[in-house]
Amino acid sequence: MSKLSKNMTAALAKVDQTKQYGLSEACGLLKEITFTKFDASVELIANLGVDPRKANQMIRGVVTLPHGTGKVTRVLVLCTPDKEAEAKEAGADYVGLDEYIEKIKGGWTDVDVIICTPSVMAKVGIIGRILGPRGLMPNPKTGTVTMAVGSAVKEVKAGKIDFKVDKSGIIHTAIGKASFTPEQIYDNAKVVMSAILKLKPQTLKGTYLKSAAICTTMSPGIKLDVKAFSAE
Numbered sequence: 001m002s003k004l005s006k007n008m009t010a011a012l013a014k015v016d017q018t019k020q021y022g023l024s025e026a027c028g029l030l031k032e033i034t035f036t037k038f039d040a041s042v043e044l045i046a047n048l049g050v051d052p053r054k055a056n057q058m059i060r061g062v063v064t065l066p067h068g069t070g071k072v073t074r075v076l077v078l079c080t081p082d083k084e085a086e087a088k089e090a091g092a093d094y095v096g097l098d099e100y101i102e103k104i105k106g107g108w109t110d111v112d113v114i115i116c117t118p119s120v121m122a123k124v125g126i127i128g129r130i131l132g133p134r135g136l137m138p139n140p141k142t143g144t145v146t147m148a149v150g151s152a153v154k155e156v157k158a159g160k161i162d163f164k165v166d167k168s169g170i171i172h173t174a175i176g177k178a179s180f181t182p183e184q185i186y187d188n189a190k191v192v193m194s195a196i197l198k199l200k201p202q203t204l205k206g207t208y209l210k211s212a213a214i215c216t217t218m219s220p221g222i223k224l225d226v227k228a229f230s231a232e
Helices: 006-014 023-033 081-090 098-105 118-125 130-134 149-158 182-198 227-231
Strands: 041-046 060-066 075-078 095-098 113-116 160-164 170-177 210-217
Touching: 006 023, 023 182, 023 210, 041 182, 060 081, 060 170, 060 182, 075 081, 075 098, 075 118, 075 149, 081 095, 081 149, 081 210, 098 118, 113 118, 113 149, 118 130, 149 160, 160 170, 160 182, 170 182, 182 210
Parallel strands: 075 095, 075 113
Antiparallel strands: 041 170, 041 210, 060 160
């Protein structure tokens, strides 16, 4: 068994593993237990009592974080020439079609979000096996397949994220950076948790939000008081 570092030992000493913390308190504590030299990501984890194999229990949503993600989001827009100017003016990092499809076929995926117009989905579908596993496949449900490419680019750059439950019933998503203030982390986490709760399937029997936690990269997890969320 590997020995814990001094920083991790100190962090663990500050977190009561038997306690469920209120969100505001947890966000403040998060700042005290983060010791990385880089600006760590803040991550929110929600364990849901759903069966993702059932179509009506596949939880997926989109939110715009009030304080953004804290990172530069690289956006590729795949579109026809008539939409290129709109995409570039909105701040897209890469704009084009055939040349980028060929680059992706060759292994290039150095982007965070891909947006495309409906008319090019047939071509994008060809590289779906590459994009899908990386979470880059455009999807109308997340607003990344649209004619309004300019608006879509601006929303992503402003902090729009999508989240999806995995096959184990867990949502794990980044909601900001450790350099954010506790208040900023709280605001972002609150928006995501509220969105998750609103997606509760009407036909679900039993507990929907089973547990939740917040942490930063390489920090201990802080358990959240799920009853407080459910009561809101």
